[in-house]
Amino acid sequence: MVLRARRSARFTTGAIRIDADRRHVVLPRLGRIRTHESTRKLSRRIAAGTAQILSATVTETAGRWFCSFQVAVKRTAGRPAHAPKTGRVVGVDAGIKHLAVLSTGEMVRNPAPFKAALKKLGKAQRRAARKVGPYDPATRSKRNPSNRWKRAQAAVTRQHATVKAVREHSWHQLTTRLAQQFDTVVVEDLHVAGMVRNRKLARSLVDAVPATLRRHLAYKTGWYGSTLHVADRWYPTVPRPAPPARR
Known part of the structure; x- marks a missing residue:
């Protein structure tokens, strides 16, 4: 069972x-x-x-x-005493190669925990596949899994838990710092569901989880008295070059 x-x-x-x-x-x-x-x-x-x-x-x-x-x-809304209002504004662009790129020029490194754990995770899954599991492919029926299979599955679960913990830690560190150090944070309204349809980028997108940026900032900006603005996904954030002057 x-x-x-x-x-x-x-x-x-x-x-x-x-x-x-x-x-x-x-x-x-x-x-x-x-x-x-x-x-x-x-x-x-x-x-x-x-x-x-x-x-x-x-x-x-x-x-x-x-x-x-x-x-x-019971908590008082507003910025803490060690972070007074400075009028600073920052734009944040969630990415794949970098966890986020700030308008200040800073590029936050993406730990890519799933990519880093692929080798260990694949090894643990191959070990579990060689054990007597709950499904018998020969008779196509259910059976009681062995204790070795349970231990192998526990090793796979631990690897996934480590990946999740590293990913959550990196996002919490970044979003807390942005909400504390800046008065206004601007993020883009990303269509993540459509981006994942790209087969070449799907794994990297799922590993980075760019939608987490907006979700965390939505409540952390309220905690620290800053403001979150969500830019429309069709807004031209890159200025167009000026047309050449006529002679």
């Missing part, structure tokens, strides 16, 4: 709190659990009375268990 559903549990009632040592959380039926990361940021908000935990969700991803809290937070 193969478990296809995502293993998760959500708690809305009972004892849901963070210990004073900021290294343990208390959940109903599960009790006191140690966390890998410190919970000091959430603990400070709860102690100050600016946050309240509404629910907790425990999920399993690539052999690791994560606990996420749904929290009601």
